Amino acid sequence: MSTSTLVRGTFILTLGTFISKFLGLFYVIPFNELVKDEPGALALYQYGYIPYTIFLSIATAGVPLAVSKFISKYNAIEEYEVGRKLFRSGLFLMSLTGILSFLIMYLLAPVFAEMVIESDEQAVSVDQVVSVIRAVSFALIVIPVMSLIRGFFQGYQSMGPTAVSNVIEQIVRIVFLLAGVYVVLFVMDGSMTQAIGVATFAAFVGGVASLALLVYYFLKRKPHLDKMRAQGKNEMDVSIKDMYKEIILYSVPFVLVGVANPLFQLIDTLTFNKAMASIGLAAVTDLQLEILNFTTHKLVIIPVSLATAFAMTLIPVITSSFSKGNWNNLNRQIDQTFQILLFLTMPAAIGLSLLAEPAYTVFYGADQLGTEVLRTYAPVAVLFAVYTVTAAMMQGINEQRWSVLSLLVGLLVKLALNIPLVQLMEVQGAVLSTSIGYVAAIVINLIVIKHFAAYKYRMVVKRTMLMLIFNVIMAVPVLVLYYGLGLVLDPESRLQAIIILFVCGSAGAFVYAVLSMKSRLADRLFGDRITRLRNRFS
Numbered sequence: 001m002s003t004s005t006l007v008r009g010t011f012i013l014t015l016g017t018f019i020s021k022f023l024g025l026f027y028v029i030p031f032n033e034l035v036k037d038e039p040g041a042l043a044l045y046q047y048g049y050i051p052y053t054i055f056l057s058i059a060t061a062g063v064p065l066a067v068s069k070f071i072s073k074y075n076a077i078e079e080y081e082v083g084r085k086l087f088r089s090g091l092f093l094m095s096l097t098g099i100l101s102f103l104i105m106y107l108l109a110p111v112f113a114e115m116v117i118e119s120d121e122q123a124v125s126v127d128q129v130v131s132v133i134r135a136v137s138f139a140l141i142v143i144p145v146m147s148l149i150r151g152f153f154q155g156y157q158s159m160g161p162t163a164v165s166n167v168i169e170q171i172v173r174i175v176f177l178l179a180g181v182y183v184v185l186f187v188m189d190g191s192m193t194q195a196i197g198v199a200t201f202a203a204f205v206g207g208v209a210s211l212a213l214l215v216y217y218f219l220k221r222k223p224h225l226d227k228m229r230a231q232g233k234n235e236m237d238v239s240i241k242d243m244y245k246e247i248i249l250y251s252v253p254f255v256l257v258g259v260a261n262p263l264f265q266l267i268d269t270l271t272f273n274k275a276m277a278s279i280g281l282a283a284v285t286d287l288q289l290e291i292l293n294f295t296t297h298k299l300v301i302i303p304v305s306l307a308t309a310f311a312m313t314l315i316p317v318i319t320s321s322f323s324k325g326n327w328n329n330l331n332r333q334i335d336q337t338f339q340i341l342l343f344l345t346m347p348a349a350i351g352l353s354l355l356a357e358p359a360y361t362v363f364y365g366a367d368q369l370g371t372e373v374l375r376t377y378a379p380v381a382v383l384f385a386v387y388t389v390t391a392a393m394m395q396g397i398n399e400q401r402w403s404v405l406s407l408l409v410g411l412l413v414k415l416a417l418n419i420p421l422v423q424l425m426e427v428q429g430a431v432l433s434t435s436i437g438y439v440a441a442i443v444i445n446l447i448v449i450k451h452f453a454a455y456k457y458r459m460v461v462k463r464t465m466l467m468l469i470f471n472v473i474m475a476v477p478v479l480v481l482y483y484g485l486g487l488v489l490d491p492e493s494r495l496q497a498i499i500i501l502f503v504c505g506s507a508g509a510f511v512y513a514v515l516s517m518k519s520r521l522a523d524r525l526f527g528d529r530i531t532r533l534r535n536r537f538s
Contacts, residue, residue: 016163020170021305025298027174029363031199034181036365038192040123043290047124048132048200050265050293051112055105056143057259066247067148069395071155076320080232083155084225086243090148098144102137109133118273121282128193136200142207149214156225157317161217165210173206260391260407261301261384264437265293267414268430275422275429288369288427295364296374303348303381304388318396331455334393338460340525342467345385347512350471353378354478355504358497366492369427377431383438390445393453402448410441463521470515478508 035041067090071083113129146169150162180198184190268289276285321330352359356375357366364370387410394403414437421429449455481504489496516522 016159016166018302018305020166021302023167023170023174025302025363027178028295028298030178031181032364034178034185035192035195038185038195040286040290041192041196042294043286044124044128044132044193044196045199046290046294047113047116047129047269048136048196050262050269051105051133052136052139052200052203053262054259054266055101055137055140057255057262067151068154070243070247071152072157072317072320074236074238075156076324078232079234079236080225080229081234082236082238082243083152084229085238085240086247087148087152089240089243091145094144094148098141101144102140105137105140106134109137116269116273118277118282118285122273123286128196131193132196132200135197136203138201139203139207142204142211146207146211146214149211149218153214153217158221161214165213165217168213169206169210171206172209173202176205177202260387260410260441263407263411264414264434265297267411267418268293268434271415271418272422272427272430275419276426278419279423281426291367291370291373292377292427292430295360295370296377299352299359299363299374300349300377300381301384303345303352304384318393322397327454330397330453334449334453334455335459336525337389337393339463341385341389342382342460342464343516343521343525345382346467347471347474347508349379349381350475351478351505351508352381354475354508355482355501358491358501358504361492361494361497362501365494373427373431376428380431380435380438383435383442387438387442387445390442390449393449394445397449397453399448399452402444406441406444406448409444410437413437413440466519466521470512470519470521473515474508474512477511478504481507 074082113126153161184195357371417433
């Protein structure tokens with residue numbers, strides 16, 4: 001795949017992912033308004049979603065992205081029939097694992113609920129958590145098949161169906177969620193538990209809509225895919241047993257890497273309440289965990305959406321270069337990816353940290369604790385992004401075993417530090433333990449990439465230092481404007497916070513863009529399009 005194709009594919013997937021993530025971020029404003037009078041509502045919502053995310057990764061077993069890698073590998077040598085054969089059997093397997101995962105999650109809901117609720121003083125009860133977990137578990141029936149079809153298209157380096165279906169899934173889910181919660185609370189005069197149950201069941205409705213769209217895409221493109229298969233070499237006869245042996249080798253690391261962030265959150269869910277109860281703060285533990293795992297996390301994860309798009313695009317691309325033994329192309333792709341990733345995520349994370357107060361106010365209303373957590377949590381987005389992409393790179397060069405090791409090390413570090421740090425620093429301790437855990441995992445990933453891809457970090461380090469300088473320069477006008485506007489505007493007012501956020505954010509983006517254009521860093525990362533753009537406006 002050429003550099004332009006890599007950038008184009010990444011752009012399409014990034015655009016779809018960003019739209020999906022922004023929709024997933026902005027819906028919390030009306031959602032929060034609907035349930036703001038219900039204590040523990042957002043915490044209850046998150047108690048259901050974290051185990052669901054983990055079960056979803058188990059249900060898909062990493063197969064969608066593994067299928068993407070498998071199909072890309074055989075398409076590179078024009079053996080299209082091998083990929084189609086795998087796709088047919090994969091549909092049956094994903095249907096089966098989806099149903100089994102649904103049944104297991106539904107039946108084990110009481111066990112998980114009893115693990116997370118530590119005290120009767122908490123705002124959420126065991127029965128409420130059981131109800132919500134069971135409501136969201138229905139989505140497991142359709143999501144695995146949907147994810148497999150996405151992986152199939154990505155194996156053909158077609159990112160459009162994934163991007164569009166992501167957006168449609170999010171739109172349908174959000175509309176159903178907001179309408180359902182409103183009807184339950186204000187029309188039927190139902191309970192908070194019923195409303196949150198409807199909110200989590202929206203995942204199933206969105207999944208059905210996305211699956212229907214992907215089936216439409218497949219039927220529309222089937223004649224072209226059949227033509228490619230007919231014109232392929234079709235000389236290899238890979239058995240189903242051999243296929244799944246290869247898929248299992250691919251998929252186990254995908255399971256762990258794909259569920260990395262939810263596993264870090266799960267550690268918080270299982271240990272945070274214990275730590276807080278041990279220091280006599282059981283009455284406020286649900287609120288603090290809600291801020292950590294839901295409100296601030298929703299904002300922090302936005303810059304990471306770029307990393308997600310890169311990871312999904314990189315797997316077939318790097319696999320193709322690695323399979324062909326094109327080491328120069330492989331190193332260029334790794335080099336470009338690191339630099340673009342840091343170029344975009346660093347200013348976003350730093351800007352969010354600088355403007356934590358107005359950002360939190362815009363989405364959730366003024367809250368001092370929420371602002372403080374967001375300010376320290378926002379820079380961790382860079383670690384999330386780098387981990388996701390380095391793990392994808394290791395899978396692309398067939399070093400999956402090391403990605404498993406790095407994740408396990410990171411989780412063990414998080415688990416070992418979480419309770420003592422929470423007891424010492426409360427919610428900020430959980431943020432710190434997450435950061436240290438991710439750093440440990442990333443260091444291992446970087447060492448593995450350097451060794452097995454013969455990759456040298458000299459240029460990335462040099463460009464990263466330049467980007468850090470640009471970010472420091474960018475921060476100066478942002479802070480000056482922020483404190484200046486704070487003299488005449490109230491950052492605790494949602495409308496005035498929007499003005500502060502827009503003015504300061506725009507100024508920071510403008511300064512960063514000018515510095516990048518003047519230094520020609522943007523040209524080196526994004527190519528001739530930026531050069532033509534600068535010449536047009538010069």
